[in-house]
Amino acid sequence: MPLNYLNISGKFANAPDPFPFGDEILVAIFLLLDNDDLSAASLVNRRWCNIVDDPIIWRYRLESILHKCDTLVKVMETTTIPNTQNNSNYKKEIDERLRFLAFTVKDIKHYMTNNSESMSVPQYINGSGLKIYTMTLGSLCTELKIGKQIIDGFSTKPMTQNFDLMELALRRTLGQLKSMFPRDKQIEFPSAIIEDPQAREHWERLYGKEVYYVMFDEFCKSTMRLLFTETETFYEWKDFLGYFINFPKDNIITTLKFHQITNIFGFENFSSVFTKHALGQGFVGLMSPIKAEELLANAPPKSYLVRFSRTSPDLLTVSCKSPQGQLQHSRNQRVGKDKVSLSEFLSSKFPDFRPLPIRVDADVLKLLDGKLTKMVGYSGNLVSGYMKV
Secondary structure, rough: OOOOHHHHHHHOOOOOOOOOOOOOHHHHOOOOOHHHHHHHHHHHOHHHHHHHOOOHHHHHHHOOOOOOOOHHHHHOOOOOOOOOOOOOOHHHHHHHHHHHHHHHHHHHHHHHOOEEEEEEHHOOOOOOOHHHHHHHHHHHHHHHHHHHHHHHHOOOOOOHHHHHHHHHHHHHHHHHHHHHHHHHHHHHOHHHOOHHHHHHHHHHHHHOOOEEEEEEEHHHHHHHHHOOHHHHHHHHHHHHHHHHHOOOOOEEEHHHHHHHHHHOOOOEEEEEEEEHHHHHEEEEOOOOHHHHHHHHHOOOOEEEEEEEEEOOOOOOOEEOOOOOOOEEEEEEEEEEEOHHHHHHHHHHHHHOOOOOOEEEEEEHHHHHHHOOOOOOHHOOOOOEEEEOO
């Protein structure tokens, strides 16, 4: 779990100090800790919290993580997977997945090459930029490690959607780095990334403009309870929202994730639009274009599915069967590269199309609950279930 340093209250200010030695000794110890341990240490008392905030700790961690990421990227670049099955469709899926991985690793390498100097990290107005950057880069490093473990197991196990989980998490984590730390402009506050004025005002009023993230459960209790009032379906709705935003698997919602979901579904009518398009027919979540085409092959013309975009993880892809029977894939993006809400995109580009009567199986999502932050979450083909609706 990433460090929750932005949500610390003053109630620990007068707590007794279990280690009454000099700050330099604590800094030396904290340099050896990971995010989970630093998070626990920051909650001991105000002194420990201030020391955890020390830039020395985060610059050291950043240099260490940069080195680990660089090593893992080099390993992933040389990945080859033997095809042990005489199945043309299976080989086609392997080739497609490896193509995505090569594209992703190339993108990561390009980013790492151009952002290797830790001194260039934007600080934001409150100096939190280095911490956010280091935490996010640490998540990227973790996903690369998981990716290597998954790939190492392909000699004895078939390639499943576990690979897709890992690859999508890599792309979304890299997207967070690019969006929160753009090279062409300075972001003053973490909340400034939220484009919708109502959504940004809501975040700043509930959490503060300097807060980068909140835990998902806290977000649901505050924000989502305000936007979604139908108690009987709230928990199913919560499962789908958690699935929708929880790649990378960190059980948090950042300002960037909030920006992305309000861009796709809108803020003012979020609950009704999300219910229609995510809980209703046609949303299949994490699915390859090959599998989408298989499902659409026997469907009537003017049918469509909605799934996560693999190449642009902040967008959705609509896979459809045209009136002439052609299989096509389009992202909710205008020609000028501007993002457009899913409702507007479907009504303008597919006005007479109907979704296939399937969606992600809610029972499968329950299997993911609590496992998205652990490597064991990749064991088994967890998100392959779909149900007719």
